[in-house]
Amino acid sequence: MQSTKANYSEKLMQAVFYLSALISIIAVIAICLFLLLRGIPAIGEIGIMEFILNEKWKPTDYPPSYGILSMIVGSTYVTAGAIAIGVPIGLMCAVFLAKFCPDTVYKIAKPAVNLLAGIPSIVYGFFGMEVIVPFLRENFGGNGFSILSSSIILGIMILPTIISISESSIRSVPLSYEEGSLGLGATKEETVFKIVLPAAKSGVFTSIILGIGRAVGETMAVVMVAGNAVMPLDKIKLLKPIRTLTTNIVTEMSYASGLHEESLIATGVVLFVFIIILNTALSLIKTRDAKN
Amino acid sequence: MDVLRRRKTISLILKLTVWFCGILTVGILIYILLFILLRGVPKINMEFLFGEYNSDTLSAFSSVVTTIEMVIISLFISVPIGVFCAIYLTEYAKRGNKTVKVIRLAVDTLAGIPSIVFGLFGMILFVKLLGFRASVLSGICTLSIMILPLIISSSEEAIKSVPDMYREGSLGLGAGRLRTVFRIVLPTAMPGILSGIILAIGRIVGETAALIFTSGTNVLKNPTLDLMASQRTLAIHMYMLASEGLPHSKEMAFATGSILIIIVFLVNYTTTKLAGRIGRLSDE
Secondary structure, rough: OOOHHHHHHHHHHHHHHHHHHHHHHHHHHHHHHHHHHHHHHHHHHHHHHHHHHHHOOOOOOOOOEEEHHHHHHHHHHHHHHHHHHHHHHHHHHHHHHHOOOOOOHHHHHHHHHHHHHHHHHHHHHHHHHHHHHHHHHHHOOOOOOOHHHHHHHHHHHHHHHHHHHHHHHHHHOOOOHHHHHHOOOOOOOOOHHHHHHOOHHHHHHHHHHHHHHHHHOOOOHHHHOOOOOOHHHHHHOOOOOOOHHHHHHHHHHOOOOOOHHHHHHHHHHHHHHHHHHHHHHHHHHHHHHOEE | EEEEEEHHHHHHHHHHHHHHHHHHEEEEEHHHHHHHHHHHHHHHHHHHHHOOOOOOOOOOOHHHHHHHHHHHHHHHHHHHHHHHHHHHHHOOOOOOOHHHHHHHHHHHHHOOOOOHHHHHHHHHHHHHHHHOOHHHHHHHHHHHHHHHHHHHHHHHHHHHHOOHHEEEEEEOOOHHHHHHHHHHHHHHHHHHHHHHHHHHHHHHHHHOOOOOOOOOOOOOOOOOOOOOOOOOOOOHHHHHHHHHHHHHHHHHHHHHHHHHHHHHHHHHHHHHHHHHHHHHHOOO
């Protein structure tokens, strides 16, 4: 009797565990489904070519025009800028933490990197608005809200991602590699940069892709420093304001309705496709690693 | 001889660059922290923390209460689901199971989705389709899904790090699988699970983009626990104050930012302590 009861609760809880595990799948399907259901009709109505290859975004004009090319380019530039700033600094910092940093410094530097990861994006945005934007305005002219200010703030924001993943992959390179190189007379720096770093490259790539994902998807920090003006393609400059895919949604959603609102959701769909592509790249790296 | 000197110079330059980048990263953090805290902390007073909201006080009280409410209820929904999912993945699923692969893929995908997309989804499903309108409830539903991958992966890591001999001991003494999970595995994995929960708290407290169209930017004079009210959280309070652009509201944005940073500080401190305990556990 006792054992059948135990058996029963065992079966029941097993079902509960299984159902809980399925919830993530259901959530992903629901997110895809609802975004597509609300976004695809708008893309159909506007025309996919017109939507992603037209630079004119005039949703409140008559007749309206819904082209997001300028924002796709904007997101690309801002992300490229963030990578150009964040990856070299982050990678060097990871090398520093893994191979050069004395223990006493590590005890300060490691928590500092973790803290950098925990700071909310709104605080980064506010810092950018109060420090980076005025700095650019005073030293380079213009109003300071620009691709450059967005790239700098995003570059800082992706640092912890780049650093922690690269650091752990550098640490996982077998010490024998290093000893071999040092034994042959290479300096410590040559060993780290020519032997250890190449051996850690899949971890470094993973960190860069995660960094790209974070930069492409970041909204609140960018909306506070980018200026958010829709620029014609030939007017897009490093020191000029820019609008990205994410900030397009956040600046206009509060007053949009009808096709305008749906076109903003469709902007979210385009963003989602970007992220899916990045995720696929990540799992490709993972499976390649598993094979080696 | 010349080659050797060149190699030495290059090595020296590399070493200096590496040190410079390390110091730069820490320097950026210290600069951001000091910049916000030095201007913000002196502005924090009783009226700002516990007063009624109006255009003079710009009090954060009702936002703080809403933030706490959201944290508690979202965790209440997500933690059981996330931990159960982790239990399934580590203790019950068979190796090479197809479902496990799909679940892992789903968790990774969820983890990579930007907040603004969660916000859009919450707006479409909870605010409009289910008729929750812009409310704390819509915000909670959205957040619960958003923090799920965080809870799942930290719980999974924690459960995996429980040594197999613990399980074998328990099973060998005649305890069932379920009993072993709840009496042996989960208590041992608790520090790791807790650190995931604390990280999730940090994520909720700092979240803006997912909430702006779900729980909204509205602010009430006095705190309410009404789930159907549209009410901003602390992070959105900061965003609104910062974007109003008035000198007084900007000063209060510094104060709100300081509170957020202090919370992040506490969150990081606690997770590091917990992680230390796990480290010691697996050394034993």
